Every structure is written in structure tokens, then in C-alpha cells.
Amino acid sequence: MKRQLSILLIFVAAAAVSCNKAYIFPDTFSPPYPTLDFTLSRRNSGDTALSDIRGKSKLVLIYFGFTGCAAICPAALSKLTVVLNALSGAERQNLAVIFITVDPKRDTIERMSQYTVKFHPDIIGLTGSADEIETLLKSFGIAGIREPDGNIVHTTGVFWMKSDTGEITKRVPDSYVPEDLLLDVRLALE
Numbered sequence: 001m002k003r004q005l006s007i008l009l010i011f012v013a014a015a016a017v018s019c020n021k022a023y024i025f026p027d028t029f030s031p032p033y034p035t036l037d038f039t040l041s042r043r044n045s046g047d048t049a050l051s052d053i054r055g056k057s058k059l060v061l062i063y064f065g066f067t068g069c070a071a072i073c074p075a076a077l078s079k080l081t082v083v084l085n086a087l088s089g090a091e092r093q094n095l096a097v098i099f100i101t102v103d104p105k106r107d108t109i110e111r112m113s114q115y116t117v118k119f120h121p122d123i124i125g126l127t128g129s130a131d132e133i134e135t136l137l138k139s140f141g142i143a144g145i146r147e148p149d150g151n152i153v154h155t156t157g158v159f160w161m162k163s164d165t166g167e168i169t170k171r172v173p174d175s176y177v178p179e180d181l182l183l184d185v186r187l188a189l190e
Contacts, residue, residue, distance in 0.1 A: 023187060024180045025160075025172045032167035036139050040100065040126035043113035048126060051166075057096040059188045060161040064142055066103035066152055067115040072174060076156065077119040082178035083185060084120045094189050096163075098124045102144050102154050104133045140168070162188075 035050065042048040054060060063080065065073030080097050087095065099116050101107035104127050107115075112125030127133070137144065137154075144154035157171040158181070172181060 021187060023184050025170055025176065025184055028170040029168055032162075032165070032169040034165075034167050035161065036136075037166070038128075038132070038136055040128040040132060040136075041109050042124060042126055043109050048124070053096045053098065053124065054161070054163040054166060056093075058094040058163050059185065060096045060098060060163055061185075062098045062100060062140075062159040062161060064100050064102050064137070064140070064154065064156070066101050067107050067111050068103065068150065068152075070151070072156060074119075076158070076174055077116070077123065079176065079178040079181070080123065080158070081120045083182045084122055086178075086182050087185070091186065091189055092122060095185060096124060097122060098126060100136065101125075101127045101133065102137065102142070102152055104128055104130050106150075 037049060037051045039047045039049040050060075061080065063073075063076055065076065067073075077099060084092060084095075084097060097120070099112070101112060107127050109127055112127050116123040116125035128136075140159060142155045144152050146152050156174045158174075158176070159168050160170040160172060161168050172184075
């Protein structure tokens with residue numbers, strides 16, 4: 001009887017541990033969809049390919065926005081900064097955070113660099129031609145409308161890419177709490 005009870009307790013403990021290892025944000029794309037490899041421009045690095053970024057990290061978080069955004073984009077980048085600041089140096093080396101403009105007309109390489117560094121030096125700001133950005137937005141399923149005042153209303157969320165496969169497995173909504181995303185990032189980096 002004691003042996004059966006011991007075995008039962010081991011199974012219960014294992015189940016509890018595995019429950020604690022579950023992602024807070026489940027995969028939202030089933031099956032995951034592959035991204036096309038893109039090359040955009042970045043300050044001090046010239047053209048930067050997604051495959052190069054993926055090769056240096058285990059996980060890539062991608063956020064689309066623009067530097068003239070008044071509230072949503074700065075809030076999203078601030079939350080990503082909380083996550084980056086909470087990670088150890090080794091953890092940060094395995095995570096790439098990319099901010100891609102939806103406004104290539106105004107967001108030059110210089111402007112993107114100045115903007116992203118205000119949040120965190122590890123955030124990679126990318127821009128490109130209008131055609132390059134439009135192709136990329138379509139591949140991620142992002143819709144955007146430029147309003148008469150120049151503001152751009154667009155789909156938001158943090159896209160989660162597994163570096164080893166290049167597949168997008170989820171889109172984390174802007175309403176997330178940074179500490180929850182941090183738990184998921186740490187779990188992915190284990």
C-alpha cells in the first residue's frame with residue numbers, strides 16, 4: 001500500500017510540475033505558419049536578414065508599429081523593455097526583439113534607431129521600402145489604414161517566432177502583462 005501511495009504521489013508531483021511549465025499564452029496559430037525570410041534596413045548594420053537574426057537567438061519576438069504612434073506602440077515597446085530588463089545577459093543573448101515599421105515613408109533608418117534605443121538598446125528597429133513593408137505586412141496578416149491626420153491604425157500584437165523552425169506560433173495581444181510574457185519567454189529559453 002505504501003509503495004502504491006508513493007507512486008501515486010510521484011505522479012501527482014510530476015503532474016503539478018508539468019502544469020507549472022505550461023505557457024500562459026497558448027499557441028494561436030495551429031498549425032504554425034512559416035514566415036518568409038525578409039531583409040530590411042537597420043542602422044550600423046546595413047541590410048539585415050531575418051535568417052541572420054534567427055541564427056543568433058532561440059526566440060524572436062516581432063512587433064509592428066511606427067515611431068509617430070502616440071500611445072499603443074510606446075506602451076508595447078515599454079512592456080517589451082520590462083521583459084528585456086528582467087532577463088539575465090545570457091537569456092537576452094537568446095532572445096531577439098524586432099520592431100518593424102508600418103510607416104516606411106516617415107520611419108527612416110536613423111529615426112527607427114533613435115526611437116528604439118529610447119526603450120532598450122537590444123530592440124532591433126527595421127525599416128524598408130514601401131513595397132517591402134507591404135509584402136511583409138501581408139505575410140503576417142497585418143492590416144493598416146492611414147488616417148487623414150497621418151496616424152496609422154493597424155493590427156497589433158507581439159508575434160512569437162521559434163528560431164529553429166522560423167514558424168510563427170502565436171500572437172500575444174497588446175493587453176498582456178509583461179511579467180506573464182517574461183514567464184513564457186523564460187520557459188521558451190530553457
